[in-house]
Amino acid sequence: MDASTPTASSALVDETAAAIRARIMSGEIPIGAQLRQAELAKTLGVSRTPVREALRQLQTGGLIEVVPNRGAVVRVPAPWEVREAYEVRAELEGLACERAVRRLTRDSLAELRETNELLRPGDAPPNPASHAANDRFHTLIHQIAGNERLAKVIKEINEAFPRNVSALVLQEHPRHRDDNFAEHERILAALTAEDAETARREMLTHVLSAGEQLARWYERRSATVFKG
Amino acid sequence: MDASTPTASSALVDETAAAIRARIMSGEIPIGAQLRQAELAKTLGVSRTPVREALRQLQTGGLIEVVPNRGAVVRVPAPWEVREAYEVRAELEGLACERAVRRLTRDSLAELRETNELLRPGDAPPNPASHAANDRFHTLIHQIAGNERLAKVIKEINEAFPRNVSALVLQEHPRHRDDNFAEHERILAALTAEDAETARREMLTHVLSAGEQLARWYERRSATVFKG
DNA sequence: GATAGTGTTTTTGGATCCAAAATTGGGCAG
DNA sequence: CTGCCCAATTTTGGATCCAAAAACACTATC
Numbered sequence: 001m002d003a004s005t006p007t008a009s010s011a012l013v014d015e016t017a018a019a020i021r022a023r024i025m026s027g028e029i030p031i032g033a034q035l036r037q038a039e040l041a042k043t044l045g046v047s048r049t050p051v052r053e054a055l056r057q058l059q060t061g062g063l064i065e066v067v068p069n070r071g072a073v074v075r076v077p078a079p080w081e082v083r084e085a086y087e088v089r090a091e092l093e094g095l096a097c098e099r100a101v102r103r104l105t106r107d108s109l110a111e112l113r114e115t116n117e118l119l120r121p122g123d124a125p126p127n128p129a130s131h132a133a134n135d136r137f138h139t140l141i142h143q144i145a146g147n148e149r150l151a152k153v154i155k156e157i158n159e160a161f162p163r164n165v166s167a168l169v170l171q172e173h174p175r176h177r178d179d180n181f182a183e184h185e186r187i188l189a190a191l192t193a194e195d196a197e198t199a200r201r202e203m204l205t206h207v208l209s210a211g212e213q214l215a216r217w218y219e220r221r222s223a224t225v226f227k228g
Numbered sequence: 229m230d231a232s233t234p235t236a237s238s239a240l241v242d243e244t245a246a247a248i249r250a251r252i253m254s255g256e257i258p259i260g261a262q263l264r265q266a267e268l269a270k271t272l273g274v275s276r277t278p279v280r281e282a283l284r285q286l287q288t289g290g291l292i293e294v295v296p297n298r299g300a301v302v303r304v305p306a307p308w309e310v311r312e313a314y315e316v317r318a319e320l321e322g323l324a325c326e327r328a329v330r331r332l333t334r335d336s337l338a339e340l341r342e343t344n345e346l347l348r349p350g351d352a353p354p355n356p357a358s359h360a361a362n363d364r365f366h367t368l369i370h371q372i373a374g375n376e377r378l379a380k381v382i383k384e385i386n387e388a389f390p391r392n393v394s395a396l397v398l399q400e401h402p403r404h405r406d407d408n409f410a411e412h413e414r415i416l417a418a419l420t421a422e423d424a425e426t427a428r429r430e431m432l433t434h435v436l437s438a439g440e441q442l443a444r445w446y447e448r449r450s451a452t453v454f455k456g
Numbered sequence: 457g458a459t460a461g462t463g464t465t466t467t468t469g470g471a472t473c474c475a476a477a478a479t480t481g482g483g484c485a486g
Numbered sequence: 487c488t489g490c491c492c493a494a495t496t497t498t499g500g501a502t503c504c505a506a507a508a509a510c511a512c513t514a515t516c
Contacts, residue, residue: 047472048470049470069476
């Protein structure tokens with residue numbers, strides 16, 4: 001599914017890492033949870049060895065935190081960390097737009113439009129599929145931009161914060177959906193007009209506001225946790 | 229030495245990873261070399277287990293490549309990969325400058341000036357110490373910028389390419405040294421004037437030209453390897 | 457002489473073992 | 487009843503073991 005995988009690596013370890021990552025990203029393993037090696041090993045049907053190596057990979061990605069003799073926990077991102085990360089991401093996605101303008105084809109532009117149509121407000125209530133379409137919109141632009149390192153870095157930032165899709169969808173305001181769609185449309189318009197500077201600026205503000213939403217979600221979440 | 233270390237982690241593994249990384253970055257372990265686990269374990273005085281986990285970390289960082297049942301090799305970066313990475317890095321260092329302008333203090337500006345004085349042409353021939361000063365100039369700006377994620381991403385890109393300092397120093401043209409110093413001076417001037425836009429632009433072109441140098445080094449290197 | 461096939465050796469990868477550190481639970485004292 | 491300390495249990499981390507895969511070398515055959 002992912003053509004940008006740089007190295008095939010040792011099957012089991014990467015599968016294990018991917019499986020654990022998926023569980024964390026989806027919220028199945030909640031933020032702050034302890035990751036016991038024996039338990040993971042049993043669940044995934046492997047021995048502790050690949051689990052340990054997988055945890056090491058996830059640690060490097062910043063998704064989990066490993067403390068010396070205490071094991072691994074899913075990192076609890078502070079809102080300011082989200083804002084920092086999204087400021088960086090915004091810059092990079094802006095660069096992607098700028099590059100994309102110079103490499104656009106009619107087909108890729110059409111694909112972008114199709115993808116964004118899936119996000120038009122009113123078609124359906126927010127759901128995991130629309131989240132996927134949202135991701136796809138951005139990923140397409142990265143592909144068009146044609147800089148693998150750029151795509152990789154953005155992906156890495158993206159995967160540093162578990163987003164618990166179902167919970168995010170529930171708290172989503174219609175207002176945010178409308179804004180999101182409108183922002184995408186503005187980006188599309190700028191790309192169509194081959195106006196690199198505008199495309200960059202629109203993408204920058206778009207990503208920053210998306211980051212602000214995510215940061216707020218984390219703020220609300222931590223408030224909720226204390227109250228029960 | 230590095231206050232931004234997010235997790236202390238399990239001592240041995242991280243020490244092992246750091247040791248291997250250092251050997252690769254310095255050129256002691258050359259580009260393209262095979263990394264045999266048993267050999268590394270013996271050299272570093274540990275068992276194979278921490279070595280394996282360390283290799284996994286380095287793999288995630290992109291410094292080495294691990295193929296399924298064939299082991300690990302130091303990645304051989306193609307020049308186009310260096311150019312891609314440095315285009316991203318340039319953008320990020322530009323952002324760092326922009327942010328730095330709004331957070332500068334007299335002390336930090338003075339420290340930047342001192343550091344750059346060590347790079348003034350004519351003082352001494354290029355050497356590892358001047359390379360360190362060069363790194364420091366950039367790191368200081370990242371610190372002033374005050375965005376940990378930004379610093380982390382730049383560091384990560386930087387550590388993806390072994391630079392073999394001694395070899396780089398030898399091939400360095402005086403011309404490059406002069407340019408490098410002059411570019412730093414222009415950045416300093418823009419920072420002093422609190423001109424964010426200029427600082428960003430100067431840093432962008434500076435990093436791009438540094439990347440071009442590195443890419444050319446890799447080009448020359450691969451040409452050399454074939455001839456013997 | 458070159459090439460294909462086979463047996464040996466080396467090396468990786470997964471599983472298991474053992475010791476050390478941390479958490480937990482219970483008991484004892486204040 | 488509360489707090490502290492010590493023992494038992496759990497869990498991590500490093501080392502070792504074993505099987506499978508790959509590299510290598512040798513031989514036999516065309």
